[in-house]
Amino acid sequence: MSVTMKEVAERAEVSISTVSNVLNGYAHIRPKTRARVEAAIEELGYRVNMPARQLRIGRTGVIGLALPELSLAYWGEFADSVMRAAQSREIGVLIEVTDACRKRVLEVLDSPYRRITDGLLVVPNGLEPHETDLLDVPYPLVVLGERIFGAPADHVTMANTEGARAAVAHLASRGCRRIATLGAREGEVMGSATLRLRGYHEALADAGLPEDPDLVVTANPWTRATGAAAVRELLARGIDVDAIFAMNDAMALGALHELHRQGVEVPNEVAVIGFDDIGDAEYYEPALSSIAPGRDEIAERAVDMLLARIAGETAEPRLVLADYQVMERQSTAVRR
Amino acid sequence: MSVTMKEVAERAEVSISTVSNVLNGYAHIRPKTRARVEAAIEELGYRVNMPARQLRIGRTGVIGLALPELSLAYWGEFADSVMRAAQSREIGVLIEVTDACRKRVLEVLDSPYRRITDGLLVVPNGLEPHETDLLDVPYPLVVLGERIFGAPADHVTMANTEGARAAVAHLASRGCRRIATLGAREGEVMGSATLRLRGYHEALADAGLPEDPDLVVTANPWTRATGAAAVRELLARGIDVDAIFAMNDAMALGALHELHRQGVEVPNEVAVIGFDDIGDAEYYEPALSSIAPGRDEIAERAVDMLLARIAGETAEPRLVLADYQVMERQSTAVRR
DNA sequence: CTGTTAGCGCTTTCAG
DNA sequence: CTGAAAGCGCTAACAG
DSSP: OOOOHHHHHHHHTSOHHHHHHHHTTOSOOOHHHHHHHHHHHHHHTOOOOHHHHHHHHSOOSEEEEEESOSSSHHHHHHHHHHHHHHHHTTOEEEEEEOTTOHHHHHHHHTOGGGGTSSEEEEOOBTBOTTGGGGGOOSSOEEEESSOOTTOSSEEEEOOHHHHHHHHHHHHHHTTOOSEEEEEEOTTOOSSHHHHHHHHHHHHHHHHTOOOOGGGEEEOSSOSHHHHHHHHHHHHHTTOOOSEEEESSHHHHHHHHHHHHHTTOOTTTTSEEEOSSOOGGGGGSSSOOBEEEOOHHHHHHHHHHHHHHHHTTOOOOOOEEEOOOEEEOOGGGOOOO | OOOOHHHHHHHHTSOHHHHHHHHTTOSOOOHHHHHHHHHHHHHHTOOOOHHHHHHHHSOOSEEEEEESOSSSHHHHHHHHHHHHHHHHTTOEEEEEEOTTOHHHHHHHHTOGGGGTSSEEEEOOBTBOTTGGGGGOOSSOEEEESSOOTTOSSEEEEOOHHHHHHHHHHHHHHTTOOSEEEEEEOTTOOSSHHHHHHHHHHHHHHHHTOOOOGGGEEEOSSOSHHHHHHHHHHHHHTTOOOSEEEESSHHHHHHHHHHHHHTTOOTTTTSEEEOSSOOGGGGGSSSOOBEEEOOHHHHHHHHHHHHHHHHTTOOOOOOEEEOOOEEEOOGGGOOOO
16 A cells, blocks of 8 residues: 555654645644655655545546547647646546537536546537536536537637638638538537538628528538538539538548549639648648637636636636637638 | 435435445345335435545546647547547546656656556656656556567557558558658657667668668657658758658658648659558548558557556566558559 | 444644 | 544445
8 A cells, every 4th residue: 555644644753634734735834844744755755645635625636528539630639728728727637538429428427437527628519409407417517619508507619600700701702602611410409510500601691692502511420521522412413612611620621632532623623611720731732721719718718617616606607709710721822 | 515325325214335235236135225225326316426435445447648649640549549448448537648748757657646547558758768667656557659678567569660661661662762761860769760760771671772861851749840841851952752751640741741832743753651540641632651550459458458457467567569550542652 | 135333544623 | 833533425344
């Protein structure tokens, strides 16, 4: 068994509580005593027993992060941002992946690990938007990602509609008039797809471009493969297109790939813009324009809000909307 | 405060230990008693208090995973594999990122979180190969990644040398004769760079190709940016090259990008192969050939070995070498 | 088959 | 300024 506080206390010839006080930075301790204790800790290589402390304190210093998967670039990068935000605040992160599947999300919300995390950051993809009551849990929770109206929890989200609108406006400003979008989802009510699609429609209206249902292509999930398939469908049906707004960068990569395979030149024949601004985007061929959704900002705000709740803050649930930015690259550098 | 076992016991009109027995699947319990207890648990929405159980049991059911970063595709995918392996064995994963920096690795090895994890999976990038004694820790440990000779712990690694050798052999078999490699590191002794470089040299010898120091390009860290820079250097110095073996896919992507920017045609003028076989590889332009290092196998073996150690297994430290596979794609489909 | 009991290692009043 | 003592919620002998 490993070293306990009792042994440290014996070695330093003080009481257990004094050791505890030293460890927790209690102010009024004679320097000599403190030094003796610290020496003993050092010599014995003592580390606090977290479970014991937790049992006492009721806190673990660890938060949970539940997201769809780590193997998709955006989530990997997002998790990285969260890790760094957490690390700088000296808290640990227990990650669980849900595959954006309802069942797994429910499991995670109700998992025994919730007892060893002080709170949870959850990306509820897989839940229906009306299921807000499922998010009414007995522990601090911050919801990330698509907007769930009336969720009984803090919510940090990206500017889905506004970003999408800016992306499409950017295409329109480059002279594109037949702008397709990839990633619509049937039946979805208030998820990212719906919000981004709304931005798409708004931008068309702003630019005075006509709507055409043929230009709205369904894709689910949002992967390289479905992006490529969507383009394949568009081309197979002979639909006139001069630009594509893919609702995420993975689909955009699939689209670029398929366009190239079919000999369609990007950006001059078809311009392409994505959403997420993953790190790879500027290295694609051609470099992919995208919407940067403020990943670090989202991660930091989310962690801070969660910590505030854990610390006992009881204000009304808040909604934070991160800033977005249009990243213009070669894939939309149209010359006509 | 949340529901305790005591309350469940009172409600079910049994003793605390009976509740505990039910929860832990103790065999000899009268069905009626069990039913009463389960009903009480259900009604009260009881969940075990993990810290308390841990304090008693000495185990947490959580393992740590320390790796350089999550935002690089390979690590994101690898973490995903570990998560899934862990999930199917009903254990949690606490991730920490080290930035492949010595200081952070040491912190992680000695962090208080080690008390809430039953063991650690560590990618020790950042440590020098002679520092094996730093890995002599008082908890179950499995080392991942480059080979550290004589490490006092189990070790799961990919076939660095063999994979690199196969990659270069593949290029040679396509008729390439001036094969450059990107990612050498000065001063490194036994890391992935050294091992992959060794495979490169072996393959040249096998193919009867002459060595040329100009063809070995340094790059550190292994990112898109350094890959691009390495190619820039190669071209700027006017070095005759007809193929590139990038020591990972991130550098390969950077290389593809830079080659394209400079109007060099891949694969016909210069063939390119990477290492890692990340999910994006087949969507790059052109689709990137690569070495698949057996990611899932590594993750599963590592988790299993760690769990065995946690369960008290005391055999000599073992070394597991995962299988690799050459993934041939367009970027090496040379026609000459 | 079920209950009693003794801690696991730590923090936190409360005395001294 | 330091120590004694009372648990946090749970499990694991051991009795009954």
